[in-house]
Amino acid sequence: GTRIWNYTTGSAVASSPAVADGIVYVGSNDNNIYALDAAMGTVVWNYTTGGDVVSSPAVADGVVFVGSYDKKMYALNATSGAHLWSYTTLDKVISSPAVADGTIYFGSYDHLVYAVGASSSSPQTYEVLFAASGLPQGTSWTVTFNGQTKNSTSDTMVFNVPNGVYSFAITSPDDYTAFPSSGTVTVNAANVYQQITFTSTIQDFPWLLVVSLSVGAVLLALAITAFV
Template sequence: MSRVLSLAALVAVAFSPAFVSGDWPVFRGDPLMTGTGKSKLPEQLEARWSFNTGDGKNQGGIEGAPAIAGSVVFVASLDKHLYALDLATGKQKWKVKLGAMKASPSVKGDRVYVGNLDGKFFCLKAADGSKVWEFETNGEIMAGCNFHGTNVLIGSHDSTLYCLDANGKKIWDVKTDGPVNGTPAVIGDVTFVAGCDSVLHMLDAKTGKELGTVDLGGQAAATAAILNDVAYVGTMANTVVAVDLKKKEKLWSFEAATRQQPFYASAAAGEIVVAGSRDKKVYGLNPKTGKQAWSFTTEGQVDASPVIVDGKVFVGCLNDDGNFYVLDLKTGKKLQELTLDSAVSGSVAVGPDCLIVGTDKGVVYCLGKK
Protein backbone atom coordinates (compact mmCIF):
# COMPACT_ATOMS: atom_id res chain seq x y z
CA MET A 1 0.00 0.00 0.00
CA SER A 2 2.74 2.47 0.91
CA ARG A 3 4.47 1.82 -2.40
CA VAL A 4 1.37 2.80 -4.39
CA LEU A 5 0.90 5.93 -2.33
CA SER A 6 4.49 7.09 -2.77
CA LEU A 7 5.50 10.50 -4.02
CA ALA A 8 6.55 8.90 -7.30
CA ALA A 9 3.04 7.58 -7.82
CA LEU A 10 1.53 10.98 -7.12
CA VAL A 11 3.89 12.64 -9.59
CA ALA A 12 3.12 10.04 -12.24
CA VAL A 13 -0.60 10.63 -11.88
CA ALA A 14 -0.27 14.40 -11.79
CA PHE A 15 1.60 14.44 -15.09
CA SER A 16 -0.46 11.79 -16.85
CA PRO A 17 -0.96 12.82 -20.49
CA ALA A 18 -4.71 12.21 -20.16
CA PHE A 19 -4.97 15.28 -17.93
CA VAL A 20 -3.63 18.31 -19.77
CA SER A 21 -2.95 21.62 -18.01
CA GLY A 22 -5.92 23.93 -18.53
CA ASP A 23 -8.33 21.01 -18.84
CA TRP A 24 -10.80 19.94 -16.14
CA PRO A 25 -11.74 16.45 -17.35
CA VAL A 26 -13.28 15.03 -14.16
CA PHE A 27 -15.46 16.31 -11.31
CA ARG A 28 -12.68 17.74 -9.11
CA GLY A 29 -10.18 18.37 -11.88
CA ASP A 30 -7.72 15.49 -11.41
CA PRO A 31 -7.63 11.78 -10.49
CA LEU A 32 -6.96 12.65 -6.83
CA MET A 33 -10.14 14.80 -6.70
CA THR A 34 -8.18 17.67 -5.10
CA GLY A 35 -10.37 20.47 -6.45
CA THR A 36 -7.31 22.57 -7.27
CA GLY A 37 -6.43 24.23 -10.59
CA LYS A 38 -3.13 25.43 -12.05
CA SER A 39 -4.52 28.21 -14.24
CA LYS A 40 -3.77 31.92 -14.09
CA LEU A 41 -7.06 33.76 -13.64
CA PRO A 42 -7.68 37.51 -13.93
CA GLU A 43 -7.63 39.56 -10.71
CA GLN A 44 -11.31 40.41 -11.13
CA LEU A 45 -13.80 38.00 -12.69
CA GLU A 46 -16.42 39.11 -15.20
CA ALA A 47 -19.12 37.15 -17.03
CA ARG A 48 -17.46 36.46 -20.37
CA TRP A 49 -20.52 34.61 -21.67
CA SER A 50 -23.57 32.70 -20.47
CA PHE A 51 -25.60 29.87 -21.97
CA ASN A 52 -29.14 28.80 -21.05
CA THR A 53 -30.01 25.13 -20.81
CA GLY A 54 -33.64 24.02 -20.53
CA ASP A 55 -36.63 25.76 -22.04
CA GLY A 56 -36.64 28.90 -19.89
CA LYS A 57 -39.00 27.41 -17.31
CA ASN A 58 -36.37 26.56 -14.70
CA GLN A 59 -36.14 22.95 -15.86
CA GLY A 60 -32.45 22.99 -16.67
CA GLY A 61 -30.80 23.03 -13.26
CA ILE A 62 -27.11 22.18 -13.17
CA GLU A 63 -25.93 20.36 -10.04
CA GLY A 64 -22.64 18.85 -11.20
CA ALA A 65 -19.42 20.46 -12.35
CA PRO A 66 -18.88 20.97 -16.08
CA ALA A 67 -15.96 19.20 -17.75
CA ILE A 68 -13.43 21.04 -19.91
CA ALA A 69 -11.32 19.36 -22.58
CA GLY A 70 -9.37 21.50 -25.01
CA SER A 71 -11.71 24.09 -26.48
CA VAL A 72 -14.95 22.39 -25.40
CA VAL A 73 -17.11 22.56 -22.25
CA PHE A 74 -19.43 19.64 -21.45
CA VAL A 75 -22.44 20.34 -19.21
CA ALA A 76 -25.03 17.86 -17.89
CA SER A 77 -28.45 19.33 -17.11
CA LEU A 78 -31.65 18.34 -15.36
CA ASP A 79 -33.39 19.25 -18.64
CA LYS A 80 -32.25 15.74 -19.75
CA HIS A 81 -29.57 16.96 -22.16
CA LEU A 82 -25.79 16.85 -22.25
CA TYR A 83 -24.38 19.95 -23.94
CA ALA A 84 -21.09 20.60 -25.69
CA LEU A 85 -20.23 24.31 -25.76
CA ASP A 86 -17.40 26.26 -27.31
CA LEU A 87 -15.14 27.40 -24.46
CA ALA A 88 -14.26 30.69 -26.12
CA THR A 89 -17.78 31.82 -27.08
CA GLY A 90 -20.32 29.65 -25.23
CA LYS A 91 -21.96 28.68 -28.50
CA GLN A 92 -23.57 25.24 -28.61
CA LYS A 93 -21.71 22.63 -30.63
CA TRP A 94 -24.20 19.84 -29.98
CA LYS A 95 -26.63 18.47 -27.42
CA VAL A 96 -27.97 14.97 -26.85
CA LYS A 97 -30.94 13.79 -24.80
CA LEU A 98 -29.91 11.24 -22.17
CA GLY A 99 -32.34 11.71 -19.27
CA ALA A 100 -32.21 13.99 -16.24
CA MET A 101 -28.65 14.31 -14.91
CA LYS A 102 -27.13 15.61 -11.68
CA ALA A 103 -23.75 13.95 -12.20
CA SER A 104 -20.69 15.68 -13.63
CA PRO A 105 -19.54 14.52 -17.05
CA SER A 106 -15.99 13.16 -17.43
CA VAL A 107 -13.74 13.21 -20.48
CA LYS A 108 -10.95 10.87 -21.54
CA GLY A 109 -9.44 10.98 -25.01
CA ASP A 110 -12.18 11.42 -27.59
CA ARG A 111 -14.92 10.11 -25.31
CA VAL A 112 -17.23 11.79 -22.78
CA TYR A 113 -18.92 9.80 -19.99
CA VAL A 114 -21.96 10.64 -17.87
CA GLY A 115 -24.64 8.90 -15.80
CA ASN A 116 -28.30 9.84 -15.28
CA LEU A 117 -30.95 9.60 -12.57
CA ASP A 118 -32.39 6.46 -14.18
CA GLY A 119 -29.14 4.63 -13.41
CA LYS A 120 -27.89 4.59 -17.00
CA PHE A 121 -24.26 5.35 -17.74
CA PHE A 122 -23.24 6.54 -21.21
CA CYS A 123 -20.05 6.66 -23.24
CA LEU A 124 -20.36 9.15 -26.11
CA LYS A 125 -18.14 10.50 -28.86
CA ALA A 126 -16.92 13.90 -27.73
CA ALA A 127 -16.98 15.20 -31.30
CA ASP A 128 -20.73 14.89 -31.88
CA GLY A 129 -22.39 13.25 -28.84
CA SER A 130 -23.20 10.01 -30.64
CA LYS A 131 -23.50 7.01 -28.32
CA VAL A 132 -20.66 4.49 -28.21
CA TRP A 133 -22.11 2.29 -25.48
CA GLU A 134 -24.44 2.28 -22.48
CA PHE A 135 -24.26 0.46 -19.14
CA GLU A 136 -27.19 0.13 -16.76
CA THR A 137 -27.05 0.13 -12.97
CA ASN A 138 -29.97 -0.34 -10.56
CA GLY A 139 -29.88 3.06 -8.90
CA GLU A 140 -29.46 6.77 -9.54
CA ILE A 141 -26.03 7.90 -10.66
CA MET A 142 -25.28 11.13 -8.79
CA ALA A 143 -21.54 11.53 -9.35
CA GLY A 144 -19.03 11.57 -12.17
CA CYS A 145 -16.70 8.74 -13.07
CA ASN A 146 -12.94 8.46 -12.78
CA PHE A 147 -10.41 6.41 -14.73
CA HIS A 148 -7.82 3.73 -14.04
CA GLY A 149 -5.84 3.25 -17.21
CA THR A 150 -8.41 2.55 -19.92
CA ASN A 151 -10.99 1.39 -17.36
CA VAL A 152 -13.87 3.47 -15.98
CA LEU A 153 -14.86 3.63 -12.29
CA ILE A 154 -18.42 4.71 -11.49
CA GLY A 155 -20.58 4.56 -8.36
CA SER A 156 -24.35 4.17 -8.15
CA HIS A 157 -27.16 4.46 -5.64
CA ASP A 158 -27.60 0.70 -6.00
CA SER A 159 -24.79 0.56 -3.39
CA THR A 160 -22.19 -0.55 -5.91
CA LEU A 161 -18.92 0.71 -7.32
CA TYR A 162 -18.38 -0.56 -10.85
CA CYS A 163 -15.23 -0.98 -12.92
CA LEU A 164 -15.93 -1.09 -16.67
CA ASP A 165 -13.52 -1.64 -19.53
CA ALA A 166 -13.19 0.70 -22.51
CA ASN A 167 -16.04 -1.14 -24.25
CA GLY A 168 -18.47 -0.82 -21.32
CA LYS A 169 -18.09 -4.42 -20.11
CA LYS A 170 -18.03 -4.96 -16.35
CA ILE A 171 -14.65 -6.06 -15.01
CA TRP A 172 -15.59 -6.06 -11.33
CA ASP A 173 -18.03 -4.55 -8.87
CA VAL A 174 -17.92 -3.96 -5.13
CA LYS A 175 -20.99 -3.72 -2.91
CA THR A 176 -21.21 -1.19 -0.10
CA ASP A 177 -23.78 -0.89 2.68
CA GLY A 178 -25.31 2.26 1.21
CA PRO A 179 -25.50 4.42 -1.92
CA VAL A 180 -22.24 5.60 -3.49
CA ASN A 181 -22.59 9.38 -3.72
CA GLY A 182 -19.09 10.52 -4.64
CA THR A 183 -16.60 10.11 -7.45
CA PRO A 184 -13.86 7.56 -6.64
CA ALA A 185 -10.36 9.00 -6.30
CA VAL A 186 -7.50 7.11 -7.93
CA ILE A 187 -3.79 6.92 -7.02
CA GLY A 188 -1.70 4.48 -9.00
CA ASP A 189 -3.48 1.13 -8.73
CA VAL A 190 -5.59 2.08 -5.71
CA THR A 191 -9.04 3.64 -5.72
CA PHE A 192 -10.87 5.21 -2.81
CA VAL A 193 -14.59 5.76 -2.32
CA ALA A 194 -16.77 6.94 0.57
CA GLY A 195 -20.53 6.60 0.75
CA CYS A 196 -23.60 6.17 2.89
CA ASP A 197 -22.08 3.27 4.83
CA SER A 198 -19.91 5.81 6.74
CA VAL A 199 -16.74 4.08 5.56
CA LEU A 200 -13.80 5.09 3.36
CA HIS A 201 -13.01 2.06 1.20
CA MET A 202 -9.53 1.44 -0.20
CA LEU A 203 -9.65 -0.93 -3.17
CA ASP A 204 -7.27 -2.53 -5.64
CA ALA A 205 -8.32 -0.75 -8.84
CA LYS A 206 -7.33 -3.77 -10.95
CA THR A 207 -9.41 -6.36 -9.10
CA GLY A 208 -11.75 -4.55 -6.70
CA LYS A 209 -10.16 -6.37 -3.76
CA GLU A 210 -10.53 -4.44 -0.53
CA LEU A 211 -7.20 -3.22 0.85
CA GLY A 212 -8.57 -1.53 3.92
CA THR A 213 -11.40 0.52 5.42
CA VAL A 214 -11.64 3.47 7.80
CA ASP A 215 -14.75 4.41 9.76
CA LEU A 216 -15.64 8.04 9.00
CA GLY A 217 -18.15 8.34 11.82
CA GLY A 218 -20.89 9.52 9.46
CA GLN A 219 -22.36 9.03 6.02
CA ALA A 220 -20.61 10.78 3.15
CA ALA A 221 -22.38 12.56 0.32
CA ALA A 222 -19.09 14.14 -0.77
CA THR A 223 -16.12 12.99 -2.81
CA ALA A 224 -12.85 12.42 -0.94
CA ALA A 225 -9.95 14.73 -1.89
CA ILE A 226 -6.46 13.27 -1.59
CA LEU A 227 -3.23 15.15 -0.97
CA ASN A 228 0.09 13.90 0.45
CA ASP A 229 -1.28 10.46 1.40
CA VAL A 230 -4.24 11.95 3.29
CA ALA A 231 -7.89 11.82 2.25
CA TYR A 232 -10.23 14.67 3.25
CA VAL A 233 -13.98 14.12 3.16
CA GLY A 234 -17.04 15.88 4.54
CA THR A 235 -19.82 13.92 6.21
CA MET A 236 -23.51 14.19 6.94
CA ALA A 237 -22.55 13.96 10.63
CA ASN A 238 -21.44 17.62 10.47
CA THR A 239 -17.73 16.82 10.27
CA VAL A 240 -14.78 17.01 7.92
CA VAL A 241 -12.57 13.96 8.40
CA ALA A 242 -8.92 13.43 7.46
CA VAL A 243 -7.72 9.86 6.92
CA ASP A 244 -4.04 8.81 6.91
CA LEU A 245 -3.99 6.43 3.95
CA LYS A 246 -0.68 4.75 4.85
CA LYS A 247 -1.70 3.99 8.43
CA LYS A 248 -5.34 3.42 7.43
CA GLU A 249 -6.61 5.41 10.37
CA LYS A 250 -8.43 8.65 11.09
CA LEU A 251 -6.01 11.56 11.42
CA TRP A 252 -8.45 14.20 12.67
CA SER A 253 -12.08 15.26 12.61
CA PHE A 254 -13.31 18.85 12.43
CA GLU A 255 -16.67 20.08 13.68
CA ALA A 256 -17.82 23.71 13.80
CA ALA A 257 -17.99 25.25 17.26
CA THR A 258 -21.68 26.19 16.93
CA ARG A 259 -24.74 25.43 14.79
CA GLN A 260 -23.21 22.34 13.21
CA GLN A 261 -24.63 21.26 9.84
CA PRO A 262 -23.69 18.59 7.27
CA PHE A 263 -20.87 18.96 4.74
CA TYR A 264 -22.44 17.89 1.44
CA ALA A 265 -19.86 19.74 -0.66
CA SER A 266 -16.56 18.06 -1.52
CA ALA A 267 -13.48 19.60 0.08
CA ALA A 268 -10.64 21.17 -1.88
CA ALA A 269 -7.18 20.12 -0.72
CA GLY A 270 -4.26 22.54 -0.93
CA GLU A 271 -2.06 24.29 1.63
CA ILE A 272 -5.40 24.92 3.35
CA VAL A 273 -8.28 22.41 3.19
CA VAL A 274 -11.42 24.28 2.16
CA ALA A 275 -14.88 22.87 2.95
CA GLY A 276 -18.36 24.32 2.49
CA SER A 277 -21.20 23.51 4.89
CA ARG A 278 -24.96 23.76 5.11
CA ASP A 279 -24.43 26.12 8.05
CA LYS A 280 -23.85 28.86 5.42
CA LYS A 281 -20.12 28.92 5.97
CA VAL A 282 -16.94 28.07 4.13
CA TYR A 283 -14.13 26.82 6.36
CA GLY A 284 -10.36 26.91 5.91
CA LEU A 285 -8.69 24.09 7.86
CA ASN A 286 -5.10 23.22 8.67
CA PRO A 287 -4.46 20.02 6.66
CA LYS A 288 -2.20 18.51 9.33
CA THR A 289 -4.24 19.25 12.46
CA GLY A 290 -7.79 20.01 11.29
CA LYS A 291 -7.78 23.23 13.30
CA GLN A 292 -9.83 26.07 11.84
CA ALA A 293 -7.70 28.72 10.12
CA TRP A 294 -10.69 30.84 9.11
CA SER A 295 -14.38 30.80 8.27
CA PHE A 296 -16.42 32.89 5.87
CA THR A 297 -20.17 33.40 6.15
CA THR A 298 -22.17 33.19 2.91
CA GLU A 299 -25.74 34.17 2.05
CA GLY A 300 -26.90 30.57 1.70
CA GLN A 301 -26.08 26.92 2.35
CA VAL A 302 -22.95 25.71 0.56
CA ASP A 303 -23.53 22.48 -1.37
CA ALA A 304 -21.32 23.54 -4.29
CA SER A 305 -17.78 22.23 -3.94
CA PRO A 306 -15.14 25.00 -3.70
CA VAL A 307 -12.05 25.09 -5.89
CA ILE A 308 -8.61 26.52 -5.18
CA VAL A 309 -6.71 28.39 -7.89
CA ASP A 310 -3.62 30.59 -7.48
CA GLY A 311 -4.09 31.29 -3.78
CA LYS A 312 -7.81 31.97 -4.05
CA VAL A 313 -11.01 30.06 -3.26
CA PHE A 314 -13.99 30.14 -5.64
CA VAL A 315 -17.41 28.95 -4.47
CA GLY A 316 -21.16 29.58 -4.86
CA CYS A 317 -24.06 29.12 -2.45
CA LEU A 318 -27.76 28.29 -2.36
CA ASN A 319 -29.35 31.70 -2.02
CA ASP A 320 -31.77 32.95 -4.67
CA ASP A 321 -29.51 35.83 -5.70
CA GLY A 322 -26.82 33.43 -6.87
CA ASN A 323 -23.94 34.82 -4.82
CA PHE A 324 -20.55 33.59 -6.02
CA TYR A 325 -17.48 34.36 -3.92
CA VAL A 326 -13.76 34.80 -4.40
CA LEU A 327 -11.84 34.40 -1.12
CA ASP A 328 -8.21 34.64 -0.10
CA LEU A 329 -7.00 31.09 0.59
CA LYS A 330 -4.81 31.98 3.58
CA THR A 331 -7.19 34.32 5.40
CA GLY A 332 -10.72 33.65 4.07
CA LYS A 333 -11.10 37.37 3.32
CA LYS A 334 -13.61 38.19 0.58
CA LEU A 335 -11.85 39.51 -2.51
CA GLN A 336 -14.84 39.66 -4.88
CA GLU A 337 -18.52 38.79 -4.98
CA LEU A 338 -20.55 38.20 -8.14
CA THR A 339 -24.31 37.81 -8.44
CA LEU A 340 -25.46 35.13 -10.87
CA ASP A 341 -29.09 34.51 -11.84
CA SER A 342 -30.04 31.95 -9.16
CA ALA A 343 -28.74 29.58 -6.50
CA VAL A 344 -25.45 27.83 -7.24
CA SER A 345 -25.59 24.15 -6.30
CA GLY A 346 -23.25 23.21 -9.14
CA SER A 347 -19.50 23.03 -8.62
CA VAL A 348 -16.84 24.93 -10.51
CA ALA A 349 -14.66 23.74 -13.40
CA VAL A 350 -11.37 25.54 -14.00
CA GLY A 351 -10.39 26.45 -17.56
CA PRO A 352 -7.08 27.82 -18.86
CA ASP A 353 -7.98 31.44 -17.95
CA CYS A 354 -11.56 31.20 -16.71
CA LEU A 355 -14.07 29.36 -14.52
CA ILE A 356 -17.21 27.57 -15.70
CA VAL A 357 -20.15 27.16 -13.32
CA GLY A 358 -23.87 26.38 -13.64
CA THR A 359 -26.91 27.53 -11.65
CA ASP A 360 -30.22 26.11 -10.51
CA LYS A 361 -31.99 27.86 -13.41
CA GLY A 362 -29.75 26.04 -15.85
CA VAL A 363 -27.53 28.94 -16.86
CA VAL A 364 -23.86 28.18 -17.56
CA TYR A 365 -21.44 31.05 -16.88
CA CYS A 366 -17.92 31.54 -18.09
CA LEU A 367 -16.19 33.82 -15.58
CA GLY A 368 -12.93 35.41 -16.67
CA LYS A 369 -11.94 38.57 -18.47
CA LYS A 370 -14.23 39.87 -21.20
Protein backbone atom coordinates (compact mmCIF):
# COMPACT_ATOMS: atom_id res chain seq x y z
CA GLY A 1 0.00 0.00 0.00
CA THR A 2 0.96 3.64 -0.45
CA ARG A 3 1.27 5.90 2.56
CA ILE A 4 -1.32 8.67 2.47
CA TRP A 5 -0.14 10.51 5.57
CA ASN A 6 1.44 10.05 8.98
CA TYR A 7 1.25 12.07 12.18
CA THR A 8 3.96 12.19 14.85
CA THR A 9 2.94 12.16 18.53
CA GLY A 10 5.22 12.79 21.48
CA SER A 11 5.80 9.12 22.31
CA ALA A 12 5.02 5.55 21.30
CA VAL A 13 1.56 4.67 20.00
CA ALA A 14 0.30 1.32 21.32
CA SER A 15 -3.37 2.29 21.09
CA SER A 16 -5.36 1.01 18.11
CA PRO A 17 -7.29 3.75 16.29
CA ALA A 18 -11.05 4.04 16.00
CA VAL A 19 -12.61 5.80 13.01
CA ALA A 20 -15.99 7.55 12.98
CA ASP A 21 -17.46 10.27 10.76
CA GLY A 22 -14.16 11.01 9.03
CA ILE A 23 -12.16 11.34 12.27
CA VAL A 24 -9.43 8.99 13.54
CA TYR A 25 -9.25 8.67 17.34
CA VAL A 26 -6.08 7.23 18.87
CA GLY A 27 -4.13 7.35 22.12
CA SER A 28 -0.41 7.90 22.69
CA ASN A 29 2.08 7.30 25.48
CA ASP A 30 2.56 11.08 25.56
CA ASN A 31 -0.65 11.13 27.70
CA ASN A 32 -2.80 12.46 24.87
CA ILE A 33 -5.86 11.30 23.00
CA TYR A 34 -5.78 12.57 19.42
CA ALA A 35 -8.54 13.23 16.94
CA LEU A 36 -7.10 13.41 13.41
CA ASP A 37 -8.74 14.21 10.11
CA ALA A 38 -8.96 10.85 8.34
CA ALA A 39 -8.27 12.34 4.90
CA MET A 40 -5.47 14.77 5.74
CA GLY A 41 -3.93 13.53 9.01
CA THR A 42 -4.22 16.97 10.60
CA VAL A 43 -5.14 17.43 14.26
CA VAL A 44 -8.78 18.22 14.94
CA TRP A 45 -8.23 18.21 18.71
CA ASN A 46 -6.24 16.49 21.42
CA TYR A 47 -7.00 15.92 25.09
CA THR A 48 -4.29 15.43 27.72
CA THR A 49 -4.83 12.87 30.48
CA GLY A 50 -2.66 12.17 33.51
CA GLY A 51 -0.88 9.14 32.06
CA ASP A 52 -0.10 6.99 29.02
CA VAL A 53 -3.06 6.22 26.78
CA VAL A 54 -2.59 2.61 25.67
CA SER A 55 -6.33 1.91 25.64
CA SER A 56 -7.97 1.93 22.22
CA PRO A 57 -10.89 4.35 21.97
CA ALA A 58 -14.50 3.41 21.36
CA VAL A 59 -16.90 5.89 19.74
CA ALA A 60 -20.66 5.85 20.26
CA ASP A 61 -23.38 8.50 19.94
CA GLY A 62 -20.90 11.33 19.48
CA VAL A 63 -18.80 10.39 22.52
CA VAL A 64 -15.25 8.98 22.64
CA PHE A 65 -14.52 6.55 25.49
CA VAL A 66 -10.91 5.75 26.33
CA GLY A 67 -8.84 4.68 29.35
CA SER A 68 -5.58 6.05 30.74
CA TYR A 69 -2.73 5.07 33.04
CA ASP A 70 -4.07 7.76 35.41
CA LYS A 71 -6.71 5.15 36.50
CA LYS A 72 -9.57 6.84 34.66
CA MET A 73 -12.02 6.01 31.90
CA TYR A 74 -12.78 9.20 29.96
CA ALA A 75 -15.84 10.31 28.03
CA LEU A 76 -15.00 13.10 25.57
CA ASN A 77 -17.10 14.97 23.06
CA ALA A 78 -16.18 13.41 19.71
CA THR A 79 -16.41 16.72 17.83
CA SER A 80 -14.66 19.12 20.20
CA GLY A 81 -12.71 16.90 22.61
CA ALA A 82 -14.44 18.54 25.57
CA HIS A 83 -14.31 16.55 28.80
CA LEU A 84 -17.79 15.21 29.57
CA TRP A 85 -16.98 13.00 32.55
CA SER A 86 -14.47 10.49 33.84
CA TYR A 87 -14.71 7.43 36.06
CA THR A 88 -11.83 6.65 38.43
CA THR A 89 -10.79 3.05 39.14
CA LEU A 90 -8.18 1.78 41.61
CA ASP A 91 -5.39 1.27 39.06
CA LYS A 92 -4.38 2.07 35.48
CA VAL A 93 -6.84 1.42 32.66
CA ILE A 94 -5.22 -0.06 29.55
CA SER A 95 -8.29 -2.08 28.61
CA SER A 96 -10.16 -0.92 25.52
CA PRO A 97 -13.82 -0.20 26.28
CA ALA A 98 -16.79 -1.88 24.63
CA VAL A 99 -20.09 -0.03 24.37
CA ALA A 100 -23.49 -1.73 24.13
CA ASP A 101 -27.02 -0.64 25.01
CA GLY A 102 -25.89 2.52 26.77
CA THR A 103 -23.28 0.83 28.95
CA ILE A 104 -19.46 0.94 28.80
CA TYR A 105 -17.57 -2.23 29.72
CA PHE A 106 -13.86 -2.14 30.52
CA GLY A 107 -11.24 -3.66 32.79
CA SER A 108 -8.62 -2.18 35.10
CA TYR A 109 -5.33 -3.30 36.61
CA ASP A 110 -7.20 -3.33 39.94
CA HIS A 111 -8.49 -6.80 38.85
CA LEU A 112 -12.03 -5.52 38.31
CA VAL A 113 -14.28 -5.36 35.27
CA TYR A 114 -16.53 -2.29 35.22
CA ALA A 115 -19.91 -1.57 33.68
CA VAL A 116 -20.61 2.18 33.66
CA GLY A 117 -23.58 4.01 32.19
CA ALA A 118 -22.51 5.83 29.05
CA SER A 119 -24.95 8.73 29.32
CA SER A 120 -26.29 8.60 32.86
CA SER A 121 -23.05 9.63 34.55
CA SER A 122 -23.10 13.18 35.85
CA PRO A 123 -20.28 15.43 34.62
CA GLN A 124 -17.37 15.50 37.03
CA THR A 125 -17.18 18.71 39.02
CA TYR A 126 -14.19 20.59 40.41
CA GLU A 127 -13.72 23.10 43.21
CA VAL A 128 -13.31 26.80 42.50
CA LEU A 129 -11.95 28.26 45.75
CA PHE A 130 -11.98 32.01 46.39
CA ALA A 131 -9.56 33.07 49.14
CA ALA A 132 -9.83 36.52 50.73
CA SER A 133 -7.06 38.50 52.39
CA GLY A 134 -6.94 41.98 53.92
CA LEU A 135 -10.27 41.89 55.78
CA PRO A 136 -10.67 42.00 59.57
CA GLN A 137 -11.73 38.66 61.01
CA GLY A 138 -15.49 38.11 60.80
CA THR A 139 -16.09 40.66 58.03
CA SER A 140 -18.69 39.56 55.48
CA TRP A 141 -17.85 39.53 51.76
CA THR A 142 -19.79 38.33 48.72
CA VAL A 143 -18.99 36.39 45.55
CA THR A 144 -21.32 35.99 42.58
CA PHE A 145 -20.11 33.05 40.49
CA ASN A 146 -21.86 31.32 37.61
CA GLY A 147 -25.14 33.02 38.57
CA GLN A 148 -24.90 31.93 42.20
CA THR A 149 -24.28 34.39 45.03
CA LYS A 150 -22.67 33.44 48.33
CA ASN A 151 -21.75 35.42 51.45
CA SER A 152 -19.07 34.45 53.93
CA THR A 153 -17.36 35.75 57.06
CA SER A 154 -14.50 33.26 56.69
CA ASP A 155 -11.43 33.60 54.48
CA THR A 156 -12.60 31.16 51.80
CA MET A 157 -15.60 30.38 49.64
CA VAL A 158 -16.00 27.27 47.44
CA PHE A 159 -18.13 26.55 44.36
CA ASN A 160 -18.35 23.21 42.52
CA VAL A 161 -18.74 23.23 38.74
CA PRO A 162 -17.88 21.05 35.72
CA ASN A 163 -15.38 22.09 33.06
CA GLY A 164 -16.03 25.48 31.51
CA VAL A 165 -15.29 29.20 31.61
CA TYR A 166 -17.11 31.09 34.35
CA SER A 167 -17.43 34.76 35.30
CA PHE A 168 -17.32 36.10 38.84
CA ALA A 169 -17.92 39.40 40.64
CA ILE A 170 -16.91 40.44 44.14
CA THR A 171 -19.03 42.70 46.36
CA SER A 172 -16.77 44.46 48.85
CA PRO A 173 -17.80 45.39 52.39
CA ASP A 174 -18.04 49.09 53.24
CA ASP A 175 -14.72 50.97 53.20
CA TYR A 176 -12.93 48.23 51.21
CA THR A 177 -12.15 47.55 47.56
CA ALA A 178 -11.43 44.13 46.05
CA PHE A 179 -8.78 43.14 43.53
CA PRO A 180 -9.72 41.66 41.22
CA SER A 181 -13.32 42.80 41.62
CA SER A 182 -14.47 40.70 38.65
CA GLY A 183 -13.11 38.35 36.01
CA THR A 184 -13.29 34.82 34.67
CA VAL A 185 -11.89 31.46 35.73
CA THR A 186 -11.31 28.46 33.49
CA VAL A 187 -11.99 24.99 34.89
CA ASN A 188 -10.20 22.28 32.91
CA ALA A 189 -10.24 18.96 34.77
CA ALA A 190 -8.65 20.48 37.89
CA ASN A 191 -9.53 22.54 40.95
CA VAL A 192 -9.00 26.31 40.66
CA TYR A 193 -7.67 28.76 43.28
CA GLN A 194 -8.58 32.46 42.97
CA GLN A 195 -7.02 34.98 45.36
CA ILE A 196 -9.03 38.11 46.25
CA THR A 197 -7.18 40.94 48.01
CA PHE A 198 -9.17 43.58 49.89
CA THR A 199 -7.74 47.05 50.57
CA SER A 200 -9.12 49.62 52.98
CA THR A 201 -10.30 52.90 51.43
CA ILE A 202 -9.88 54.79 54.72
CA GLN A 203 -6.65 56.77 54.69
CA ASP A 204 -4.59 57.75 57.69
CA PHE A 205 -3.86 61.50 57.76
CA PRO A 206 -0.46 62.32 59.28
CA TRP A 207 -1.54 65.89 60.11
CA LEU A 208 -4.06 64.54 62.63
CA LEU A 209 -1.19 62.98 64.53
CA VAL A 210 0.77 66.24 64.38
CA VAL A 211 -2.19 68.23 65.70
CA SER A 212 -2.74 65.69 68.47
CA LEU A 213 0.91 65.89 69.50
CA SER A 214 0.84 69.70 69.38
CA VAL A 215 -2.27 69.91 71.54
CA GLY A 216 -0.73 67.47 73.97
CA ALA A 217 2.43 69.56 74.20
CA VAL A 218 0.43 72.73 74.90
CA LEU A 219 -1.60 71.04 77.62
CA LEU A 220 1.57 69.68 79.20
CA ALA A 221 3.18 73.13 79.13
CA LEU A 222 0.12 74.70 80.78
CA ALA A 223 0.11 72.04 83.46
CA ILE A 224 3.78 72.65 84.26
CA THR A 225 3.25 76.43 84.36
CA ALA A 226 0.30 76.08 86.71
CA PHE A 227 2.31 73.82 89.00
CA VAL A 228 5.20 76.28 89.17
